[in-house]
Amino acid sequence: MVLRKDVPFLKFTLKFARLLVVWELVIDTLHSTLLLYMIWQYLIDNFSNEAFLEVTPWSITSTAALTALSACPIQIYLSHRVKKLSGSWVVFTPLFILSLAEVWITRHCDLNTNITSDKSDRIDSYYNASRLVSIHIKNPVSVATDVSISVCLIFYLRKKRTGIRPEVAMGHRDSKLQNTDHTFPLPSRRIAEDILVERKRQYYFQVFSGVTHGFASRGDPNIPDERWGREQSAQGISGWFHRFLDERFA
Numbered sequence: 001m002v003l004r005k006d007v008p009f010l011k012f013t014l015k016f017a018r019l020l021v022v023w024e025l026v027i028d029t030l031h032s033t034l035l036l037y038m039i040w041q042y043l044i045d046n047f048s049n050e051a052f053l054e055v056t057p058w059s060i061t062s063t064a065a066l067t068a069l070s071a072c073p074i075q076i077y078l079s080h081r082v083k084k085l086s087g088s089w090v091v092f093t094p095l096f097i098l099s100l101a102e103v104w105i106t107r108h109c110d111l112n113t114n115i116t117s118d119k120s121d122r123i124d125s126y127y128n129a130s131r132l133v134s135i136h137i138k139n140p141v142s143v144a145t146d147v148s149i150s151v152c153l154i155f156y157l158r159k160k161r162t163g164i165r166p167e168v169a170m171g172h173r174d175s176k177l178q179n180t181d182h183t184f185p186l187p188s189r190r191i192a193e194d195i196l197v198e199r200k201r202q203y204y205f206q207v208f209s210g211v212t213h214g215f216a217s218r219g220d221p222n223i224p225d226e227r228w229g230r231e232q233s234a235q236g237i238s239g240w241f242h243r244f245l246d247e248r249f250a
Contacts, residue, residue, distance in 0.1 A: 020073055027070045034062060064138070068106035071142075075099040078149050085156035095152065098145040105138045 046052035076099050083092035 016077065020077065023073060024070060027066055031063065031066045031070075034066075064106045068103045072099055072103045075102075075145055075149060078153060082149065082152045082156060085160060086152070091152060095145070095149055098141065098148060102138070102141050102145055105141055 041052075076096060079092055079095035079099060082095060083089065086092075
C-alpha cells in the first residue's frame with residue numbers, strides 16, 4: 001500500500017530528473033559554445049590586441065550566470081530531498097534561501113560587469129570587476145550552499161540507514177516467496193522453497209557448528225584425554241543437530 005501511494009510521486013520525481021538532465025544539456029551546450037566563441041575572439045580576431053585584453057567580454061561575464069542557472073535547480077531539488085528525508089521545513093528553508101541567494105548575487109555580478117546604457121555604470125575591465133563586493137560574496141555563498149546540502153544529505157541518509165541481519169534477510173526472502181504464489185508456476189515455487197529451506201538449514205548448521213567448535217577448543221592442550229573427550233562430545237552433539245535439521249527441513 002505504501003508503494004502504491006508513492007507511485008505518483010515517483011513518476012513526478014523521474015520526470016523532474018529527466019527535465020534536469022535536459023536542462024543541464026542545454027546549459028552545457030550553450031556554455032561550451034560561448035567558450036569557443038571567446039577563444040576565437042582572443043586567438044583569431046584580437047590576436048596581439050592589448051586593448052582588448054583590458055576589456056571583459058560578455059562571454060566571460062555570462063559564465064557566472066550560466067553556472068548559477070545550472071546549479072540552482074539541482075540545489076533546490078537536493079534541498080527538497082533533504083526535506084523529504086528529515087521531514088523538517090526548518091532544515092529545508094535555509095538551504096532554499098541559500099540557493100536563491102546564490103542566483104541573485106550571480107545575477108547582480110553579471111549585470112554590473114556587462115555593458116549598460118549608462119556609461120558611468122559600465123564596469124568593463126577585469127580590475128574594476130574584481131573590486132565589486134558581490135564578486136567576493138558569490139564564492140563563499142556558493143561553497144556554503146554546496147557544503148550545507150552535502151552535509152545534510154550525508155547525515156540524514158546515514159540516519160535512515162539500517163543494518164540487515166541474517167534473520168531479517170531470511171524473513172524478507174520468506175515474504176518474497178509468499179508473494180510469488182500467484183506469479184510463479186508450481187515447479188518454480190517448489191524449487192524456490194527447496195533453495196530457501198537449504199539456505200536456512202546451512203545457516204543454522206553453521207551457527208551451531210561454531211558453538212560446538214568453541215566448546216571443543218576450550219579443552220586443555222596439556223591434558224589429551226580432556227581435549228579428546230570434548231571433541232568427541234562436540235562431534236556427537238553436531239551429529240545429533242545435523243539429524244535434527246534433516247528431519248526438521250525434510
